Amino acid sequence: MPFQKQSSVLHKFKGILYSTMCSEELLKSLDFFNAREDDVFLVSYPKSGTHWVAEVIENIPNVSMSLTSPIELGDISKFEELNMYRKRRVIPTHLSYNMLPMNIKQKQCKIIYIVRNPKDTAVSLFHYYRDNPNLPGIETWAGFLELFLRGDVVYGSWFDHVLSWEEHKNDKNILIIFYEEMKKDLSKSIKKIINFLGINVSDSEINKITRKTSFSEMKNNAAKENCDPNHTICALTTNRNLVFRKGAVGDWINYFTSKQKRVFDELFTEKMKHSELARHFEDSS
């Protein structure tokens, strides 16, 4: 059923586009955010696998952690809501390093930064824009790709976002996880996450988490009518059926023309010329 798209659902703050869910008032007040030393932040550029890593953490047995709603969502009263959590908080956000509240940096909170091949990220975001009534209307893939390359999409340029985090890749409180590595060997990535969080989990439990966080399992759970409100996907999004689309590496090949690939690759080479993270995408791009 076609839906009516709203016309002005995005606004700019410090040169970056945000949806109205992430108000100017909230963005201005981020530096008053009160972090706890044991908070864990799940950070990513949109469509990079936030829900996936959140689900991994949610499935760690006997762990006293609660996934919260994203810090940049909604109005400032969300901060008060976050104060109510008693357990160790796991807080998702799509903010770039520069926009992250100072308090989180000062307290050296643990941060998991998830990165995904930018071509697949662009395709995933294209679908999200097209199907999400809370984002502006998009006519064509070609038109969207131009916006993506200019950084005229929510949370700005993929390149700037990733580079802002790459500068801190050696900080001991930051773990960088790649979507493609999760696809290749999920158990290995789960072990990395668990070690980073300082939690002991047996191999058989890791196998269980691996099974429960497969794409098909997560997609089927999200499609259920009566979604458990304590479940990751319900906590993170009201549009849960839009999140699980294909869950694949290399789907970009079905969208990019050879000219679009060349333009993309040229920009990638220029922007990422000093980036070590860029090497991780050689196999998938």
Ligand SMILES: Nc1ncnc2c1ncn2[C@@H]1O[C@H](COP(=O)(O)OS(=O)(=O)O)[C@@H](OP(=O)(O)O)[C@H]1O
């Ligand atoms: N378990 C699992 N396995 C593989 N892939 C998965 C999984 N869970 C989520 N996904 C895919 O991640 C994409 C959504 O990313 P995010 O969760 O970061 O989206 S959001 O920005 O928070 O809305 C989106 O990618 P696309 O399918 O390419 O659109 C999801 O399908």
